[in-house]
Amino acid sequence: MVKIFYDKDVTFDAVKDKTIAVIGYGSQGRAQALNMKDSGLNVIVGLRPEGASWNKAIKDGHTVMTVEEAAEKADIIHILIPDEVQPAVYKKQIEPHLTEGKTISFSHGYNIHYGLIKPPENVNITMVAPKGPGAMVRKTFEEGFGVPGLVAVERDYTGDALQIALGMAKGIGLTRAGVIETTFREETETDLFGEQVVLCGGVTELIKAAFETLVEAGYAPEMAYFETCHELKLIVDLIYQKGLQGMWENVSNTAEYGGLTRRKRVINEESRKAMKEILKEIQDGRFAKEWSLENVAGAPQLNALRRLEKEHLIEKVGKELRKMCGLEKE
Ligand code: NDP
Ligand code: MG
Numbered sequence: 012m013v014k015i016f017y018d019k020d021v022t023f024d025a026v027k028d029k030t031i032a033v034i035g036y037g038s039q040g041r042a043q044a045l046n047m048k049d050s051g052l053n054v055i056v057g058l059r060p061e062g063a064s065w066n067k068a069i070k071d072g073h074t075v076m077t078v079e080e081a082a083e084k085a086d087i088i089h090i091l092i093p094d095e096v097q098p099a100v101y102k103k104q105i106e107p108h109l110t111e112g113k114t115i116s117f118s119h120g121y122n123i124h125y126g127l128i129k130p131p132e133n134v135n136i137t138m139v140a141p142k143g144p145g146a147m148v149r150k151t152f153e154e155g156f157g158v159p160g161l162v163a164v165e166r167d168y169t170g171d172a173l174q175i176a177l178g179m180a181k182g183i184g185l186t187r188a189g190v191i192e193t194t195f196r197e198e199t200e201t202d203l204f205g206e207q208v209v210l211c212g213g214v215t216e217l218i219k220a221a222f223e224t225l226v227e228a229g230y231a232p233e234m235a236y237f238e239t240c241h242e243l244k245l246i247v248d249l250i251y252q253k254g255l256q257g258m259w260e261n262v263s264n265t266a267e268y269g270g271l272t273r274r275k276r277v278i279n280e281e282s283r284k285a286m287k288e289i290l291k292e293i294q295d296g297r298f299a300k301e302w303s304l305e306n307v308a309g310a311p312q313l314n315a316l317r318r319l320e321k322e323h324l325i326e327k328v329g330k331e332l333r334k335m336c337g338l339e340k341e
């Protein structure tokens with residue numbers, strides 16, 4: 012079983028006399044910076060002066076400076092800008108100030124794991140990652156609790172890198188819910204696999220294939236949308252709160268029997284073979300390489316796929332129905 016750290020297992024000793032620079036003030040940056048500041052830690056925020064975040068962070072009461080100044084001043088540099096822009100910003104504005112004994116910290120292992128950021132040998136490399144979007148990280152903290160999180164140490168130069176990561180996790184409120192110790196490799200590879208196979212890739216293709224099957228068979232697109240997409244939330248909420256077993260107990264016996272007897276015809280041996288291949292591409296770096304080249308080329312494939320996805324009938328039908336349900340305005 013994994014190791015889980017709670018509030019009582021962690022102190023602020025390794026971080027309380029250090030300056031923590033949060034680089035970026037988006038979804039995670041804002042939430043994590045505010046939580047750590049409210050926990051009494053010394054937080055500064057590093058941003059580009061021309062960006063929209065600059066004034067937002069000042070308004071929230073932070074000490075704001077350029078990325079370079081923040082990287083120079085801080086003992087811990089916590090990088091929370093989008094993963095694709097991290098390597099360039101790191102190289103130009105952070106690396107020159109990453110002197111011996113400092114800690115470079117992330118909320119996702121991608122750039123370190125795939126070697127797109129290569130810090131010098133004499134610094135700590137750590138991860139503190141909330142298992143939830145920034146807005147939830149802030150909201151649950153203000154309510155007196157926190158979302159669960161992960162910590163990992165890729166390199167422990169000073170001997171207390173794990174205590175530093177855990178101190179930050181405590182400051183963000185993650186140890187209130189529980190923090191799991193993992194590795195950069197495990198976090199990165201499972202994250203990519205989950206989003207490709209289930210959360211983003213698998214689920215959308217399942218919905219679209221089922222929607223198209225009904226529409227092609229002559230059923231009303233509105234009915235198809237309700238049954239193959241809209242109602243998914245009810246099932247996912249049940250699974251989220253009560254697990255797979257709890258979901259089965261809450262649907263009709265007909266749904267349970269039909270689901271249990273038919274599901275392996277949809278997700279079959281071939282699907283599992285594809286999952287294994289996708290995992291292999293993540294593990295051997297082929298996916299990361301492809302994604303880097305795609306970005307270098309200006310994301311032509313991504314843009315084409317985005318266009319196709321937007322033009323699908325399910326988007327038109329969905330927009331109308333969500334308006335009808337009061338879920339979406341104009
Ligand atoms: P965002 O897309 O919300 O980050 C936007 C922020 O980055 C803005 O403050 C923006 O400032 C700043 N920024 C962008 N480019 C630059 C630049 N060139 N120089 C300086 N600042 C810049 O990122 P997220 O919060 O979504 O993700 C941050 C990290 O957290 C990633 O590693 C991600 O994988 C990880 N993570 C994210 C989760 C999430 O729920 N979103 C969950 C768990 C981990 P400006 O206003 O100037 O554009
Ligand atoms: Mg991800």
Ligand code: MG
Nearest residue numbers: 237238242266
């Ligand atoms: Mg039904």
